[in-house]
């Protein structure tokens with residue numbers, strides 16, 4: 630993970646201004662800050678002022694900072710008091726987790742890294758909530774505001790969602806090395822010879838048909854075949 634996750638919570642005596650309602654989140658709303666401040670400043674400014682403007686998360690090129698618990702609402706969608714009815718149009722402020730991506734005014738590398746951190750963090754959140762990509766909204770979806778401005782002006786919203794979907798997939802290192810229907814591969818000849826001998830002995834003992842050895846020698850035996858074969862050999866030699 631390329632970012633550090635931190636929490637710097639809004640004091641509860643400001644809940645009445647910035648997070649008045651209990652919320653069961655249903656969506657994630659993506660924003661660009663439209664300035665060049667780091668996440669820590671974005672959060673400290675939000676906490677210190679008394680405007681009805683708030684968001685749960687700010688992300689920059691180094692940190693993901695949470696300021697409001699996800700079970701409280703925040704004012705970031707411009708759709709007012711809205712509704713908690715999932716079928717209502719205006720529900721961003723009442724049902725969504727607000728994520729601000731920093732450095733969007735000037736863009737550049739640090740913005741690019743901040744955006745990638747947001748991609749990775751949103752993927753984590755979706756997995757935690759058991760949600761699909763359809764839960765990720767842009768600010769524009771709620772009230773028409775041109776936000777996240779940089780992603781929109783560079784016409785990358787679709788690609789942004791695709792990157793989140795990619796980030797949700799298990800990494801190569803988490804995948805099994807061989808699929809059942811792939812031909813067996815051996816990293817060294819000793820292992821290959823040992824498996825050959827194992828199959829040869831089973832054929833000699835008439836536990837399995839000799840066609841299995843031919844298949845192995847031709848290199849067409851799959852991992853699934855071999856797993857099945859081991860079960861048969863174990864059963865028949867018992």
Ligand SMILES: [Zn+2]
Nearest residue numbers: 660661768776
């Ligand atoms: Zn916005």
